[in-house]
Amino acid sequence: MSNFRMHLLVCGGTGCTASDSLKLVKMLKESIKKHEITNEVEVVVTGCFGFCEKGPILKVYPDNVFYITVKPEDAEEIITEHVIKGRKVERLLYVEPNTKKRLEGQKSIPFYKKQIRIALRNCGFINPEDINEYIAADGYQALAKCLTEMSPDEVIDTVVQSGLRGRGGGGYPTGLKWKYTRQNQSDEKYIICNADEGDPGAFMDRSILEGDPHSVLEAMAIAGYAIGAQYGYIYIRAEYPLAINRLEIAIKQARKLGLLGEDIFSTGFNFDIGLRYGAGAFVCGEETALIHSVEGKRGEPSSKPPFPAQRGVWDKPSCVNNVETFANIPPIFLKGPAWFKSIGTEKSPGTKVFALAGKVNNVGLVEVPMGITLREVIYDIGGGIKNNKKFKAVQTGGPSGGCITKENLDIPIDYESLNSIGSMMGSGGMIVMDEDNCMVDIAKFYLEFTKDESCGKCTPCRIGNTRMLEILEKITKGNGTEQDLKDLVELGDVIKDTSLCGLGQTSPNPVLSTLHYFQDEYLAHVKDKHCPAGVCQALFSFHILPDKCVGCTACARICPAHCIEGERKIVHVIDQSRCIKCSACYNTCKFNAIEKG
Amino acid sequence: MAKLKTVEELKKIRQAALDQLDLRSTAESEDKVLVRVGMATCGIASGARTTMKAILDEIAKQGLANVSVTQTGCIGYCAQEPVVEVISKGMPSVLYGKVDENRGREIVIEHIKNGRLLQNAIINKSFENVE
Structure with missing residues (x-):
């Protein structure tokens, strides 16, 4: 089809x-044009490679060379040196921190070595805007x-056998969810893709959609x-413009080829997909609130039962699955449920995508087999x-999850293990904290988030979270008492017990x-008071x-409050009454003469 | 593009689009045949670009899969330019000298497809990289 001898994949x-x-x-395109090699080299914009810490990423095929932190001004050198003369641009290669050796191939980089990519299999490999x-x-083989070889029951059985569990956080078996929705008779049913990714720092779903x-479209069909069901909604937050744009292009292309629409593969099966935009409310990731929002109503949860499988969108049986869950579906059918079950652990088969963030060297998107520590x-x-700071804790599960300390670092990652140590899998946010993070401050950060995001329907969640936040503020200002700590626990337990939806049930975590x-x-x-x-x-x-102090x-010169006094070669003194604690002096001193305490 | 009616039509699209991705998946494969064309100044001056295009064209013509054509810098054998190295699993890497368009095509057909070395054009049978 094409005679390009070289592909330059750039992360988009x-x-x-x-x-x-x-x-x-x-x-790159300009330089390619300038050197008259437009018919030899193709530039492809792909989805996320995951190694966001070292972005922008550029991968050269067929040489299999992986360039990191490539700047626009590097384009000319890459074209003249690598593309035309075949000389790698050494300075843009990844340097292994221990051996200081420059590594060429993506797979040789430690960041990728332990990863298994199922949900992210095509991210960074194909052009997401080209259905071909x-x-x-x-x-679309799956x-x-x-459609042509299996009955709906066989399809469900395959998913049940694979053991796939919801990747949105709950971990409910996907196959069972499908089964229950199938069992409820109705003239209309709906498939909903939950793309309302709300955890601070999480971007797994966005990256898959981008x-x-x-x-995701194939799995929804x-x-x-x-x-x-004959119709599916993708509920996606409006603050994901690139993902929305790529979804719109994808839906259009799939319709054009008849992979969405009527009589798909001449089997009589009709299925189409529409987008519904969320305004970014965290609670709308909860399935009943999401359903109300899809209907154009206020995004508030309602009590279950009835479950969406019984009465969902427009009161019809509906099945809500998360983006990552859907992305796992096609490979299960192509490679078989036994293959899927062979990866990960017995109760949590497959992989999980995590958005690794915080005080860690390689921030990025990683997909690892379940059971990894x-x-x-x-x-x-x-x-x-x-x-080289000291590890303090890792937070999983976002605002609903908890912190894990170094004692539990060797626990295998799966739904049950994480629950057993007071955290949860969640949707896949993983924030690493070091000795410079104050745990009271971290707790306050998450509570500020959930307090703002509480929809207000349940009093314990609406008022309880506000009161808890006030206590935390009191503690961080130095006015806390030991009774406050007891109150936090009591209040937290009450909120968990008496809230209707997952937001309130987990917000004190x-x-x-x-x-x-x-x-x-x-x-x-x-x-x-320290x-x-x-x-x-x-x-x-x-x-x-x-x-x-020398x-x-x-x-004294950097202090914005001008509260450090002292002459040249004379010991300096900080006027505590005027200090605004900005840390500027602390970070500037080359003699470690400033103590924080 | 017309709407797909059958699975066969999907497979046809897949086949047509596969060439596009082949370049990428072959690069990741471990038992691929790797063809390296010396493309330093001397190589380019002696026509390495034409050679490379001929090799690519012949691979496409013969419908060979799992072959990856890349370029490399100066191999040091300027008198023999254009120089082409062929590395395939289980065989020592072979370095061919003075590879013009025709010899390039010959390498594809004889060496890569039929597994026969072009004795008259080999510079050094056991060309090895020293790390």
Whole structure:
């Protein structure tokens, strides 16, 4: 078809786009034109490679060379050196931090070594805006197989056998969800894709939709066939413009080829998909609230039963699955449920995508087999903690989850294990914290989030979370008492017990889990009026150590409040009454003469 | 594009689009045949570009899969340019010299397709990289 001898794949995910990858594409194309090799080299914009820390990413095929942090001005050199003369641009290769060796291939980079990519199989490999590339990568073969060779019950059985569980966080078996929805008789049924990704720091679903939108469309059609639905909604937040754009293109292309629409593959099966935009309310990730929002009503949860499988959108049986869950469906049909079950653990087969963020060297999107330990994810894939600081905790499950300490780092990642240590799988946010993070402050951050996002329907959630936040603010300002800690636990338990939906049932988790694992840190705040990590401004101060200060005046000059006094070569002093605790002096001092405490 | 009516039509699209992705999946494959064309200044000056195009064209013509054609810098054998190296699993890497368009096509047909070395054009049978 094409005679291109070389493909330059440039990441077009949100992360790399933000660091100018589209300008890089433009510069590459200009340079290719200038050197008259337009019919030899093709530039392809792909989805997320996952290695966001080192973006923008550029991968050269067939040489299999993986360039990192490529800037638009590097385009000319890549074309003249690598593309025309075959000399790799060494300085853009990944440097292995331990051996300082430059690595060429993507698979040789430690970040990718332990990953198994199922849901992300096409991200960074195909052009998400070209249905032909998806089809070439076995796309829509699974749908064809289901429609022409299998009955809906066989389709459901295959998913049940695979053991696939909901990747949105709950971990409910997907096959059973489909089965129950199929069992409810109705003239109309609906498939809903939950793309309302709301956890702070999480971007798994966005990346799948940006990098491989067709896999979700294909899986939704399969699910529609299985449960007897003819229409599907993708509920996606309006703040994901790139994902929406790629979905729109994908839907249009699939309709054009008759892969969506009427009489698909001449089997009489009709299925089409429409987008519904969310305004970014966290609670709309809860399925009943989501359904109300799809209907154009206020996004508030309602009590279950009736379950969506009985009465969902427009009171018709509906099945809500998460983006990542759908992305796992086509490979299950192509490679078989036994293959899927062979990956991961017995109760949690397959893989999970995590958005690795926080104080870790390799921030990015990783897909790992279930059962891998947190240590492997953080140290082997994530490359350890930034600036050689000490690991303190890792937060999984977002605002609904909890913190995991170093004692539990070797616990295998699966739904049950994480629950057993007071956290949860959640949708896949994984935030790493080091010794500089104050756990009270972290708990406050999450609670601020859930307090804002509470829809207000249930009093315990609406008022309880506000009161809990007030107590945390009181503690971080140095006015907390030991009674406050007891109140937090009691209030937290009440909110969990008496809220209607998942938001309220889990919102106290970050507080309760940090209280459990980091009680000493809370006690330091309330008893000693001291913030050990030096985050809560009211609970620490800066001091200049007289024996270390050489009187270089650097701190006095940088202080924005002009509260450091001292002459050249004379020990400096901080006026505590005027100090605003901005840390500028602390970060500037070259002699470690400023103490935080 | 017309709407697909059958699974066969989907397979046809897949086949047509496969060439596009083949370049990428072959690069990831471990038992591929790797053809490296020396494309430094001397190589380009002696016509390596034409050679490379001929090799690519012949591979497409013969419908060979799992062959990856890349370029490399100066191999150091300037007198023999254009130089082409063929590496396939289980065989020592072979370095061919003075590869013009015709010899390029010959390499594809004889060496890669039929597994016969072009004795008259080999520079060094056991060309190895020293790390």
